[in-house]
Amino acid sequence: MQERSTRPHSLKDTVTHYCPGCGHGIAHRLLAESIDELGIAERTIGIAPVGCAVWAYYYLDFDMVEVAHGRAPAVATGLKRARPDTVVFSYQGDGDLASIGTAEIIHAANRGERITVIFVNNGVYGMTSGQMAPTTLVGQKTSTTPLGRDPQVAGYPMHVCELLSQLRGCVYAARAALSSPANIRTAKKYILRALGTQLDELGFSIVELLSPCPTYWRMEPAQAMEHINEHVVAEFPLGEIKTPDSGEAEGIGAGAGAEATLCVRS
Ligand SMILES: Cc1ncc(C[n+]2csc(CCOP(=O)(O)OP(=O)(O)O)c2C)c(N)n1
Numbered sequence: 001m002q003e004r005s006t007r008p009h010s011l012k013d014t015v016t017h018y019c020p021g022c023g024h025g026i027a028h029r030l031l032a033e034s035i036d037e038l039g040i041a042e043r044t045i046g047i048a049p050v051g052c053a054v055w056a057y058y059y060l061d062f063d064m065v066e067v068a069h070g071r072a073p074a075v076a077t078g079l080k081r082a083r084p085d086t087v088v089f090s091y092q093g094d095g096d097l098a099s100i101g102t103a104e105i106i107h108a109a110n111r112g113e114r115i116t117v118i119f120v121n122n123g124v125y126g127m128t129s130g131q132m133a134p135t136t137l138v139g140q141k142t143s144t145t146p147l148g149r150d151p152q153v154a155g156y157p158m159h160v161c162e163l164l165s166q167l168r169g170c171v172y173a174a175r176a177a178l179s180s181p182a183n184i185r186t187a188k189k190y191i192l193r194a195l196g197t198q199l200d201e202l203g204f205s206i207v208e209l210l211s212p213c214p215t216y217w218r219m220e221p222a223q224a225m226e227h228i229n230e231h232v233v234a235e236f237p238l239g240e241i242k243t244p245d246s247g248e249a250e251g252i253g254a255g256a257g258a259e260a261t262l263c264v265r266s
Pocket residue numbers: 049050051052053068069092093094095096097100120122124125126127128133
């Protein structure tokens with residue numbers, strides 16, 4: 001008999017709590033599919049964020065840990081060092097990772113922790129009702145920038161992958177968008193490569209996912225997808241920013257001498 005559902009094994013059969021058109025559900029599915037395909041579900045430990053994805057463990061059928069806002073890279077460090085045989089990922093929003101957790105993410109990347117970070121950039125603090133995040137676009141209206149983000153007051157959108165790619169311990173950094181079937185397929189390819197970087201024990205890996213938040217962008221779901229393709233990618237170019245082409249990085253325990261490759265995007 002034909003399977004009724006193509007739901008990945010590692011994605012639980014749960015009614016969603018996300019808003020219509022939210023990107024978190026897509027990101028969850030890609031992660032579950034990738035981990036299933038790599039056959040590593042039994043040794044994966046995920047870290048749920050504080051944010052709209054706080055209940056990621058209701059959806060993802062791996063061992064999951066919930067940690068304080070912004071602290072996921074620090075907890076991931078402890079888990080991975082205590083259990084190097086596991087595959088550890090953190091799942092973090094832009095408020096979580098790029099605001100309160102800035103120090104944690106930079107130092108984890110700089111130390112070359114062998115963890116994988118899934119960074120969901122939806123340009124706002126979704127869970128707390130749409131305040132400005134470090135990644136909010138210039139001119140974007142949010143509940144704390146009702147006239148639009150003014151860089152003279154609130155600075156410019158933070159390019160996390162480009163920042164982290166300057167650090168030698170960061171060996172894989174890529175940005176994809178959850179905004180079209182083709183972009184979503186590319187996102188999965190990057191997630192697989194990031195997890196592969198960890199399985200090869202090369203160092204720190206991060207995949208940034210440009211993700212729609214129709215509710216706090218005050219848009220219809222389809223319009224939010226178009227908004228990503230037209231405006232968000234203009235600020236945050238898609239592609240692999242850094243890859244471990246040379247095969248060896250300078251993370252903990254890695255051999256010295258080789259360096260990862262900074263990519264030039266077209
Ligand atoms: C230590 C701490 N500071 C602040 C908060 C309040 N808070 C909860 S979620 C959140 C922002 C979430 O935004 P983001 O990380 O971008 O995730 P999203 O909801 O957009 O997916 C904040 C500030 C908290 N729960 N704990």
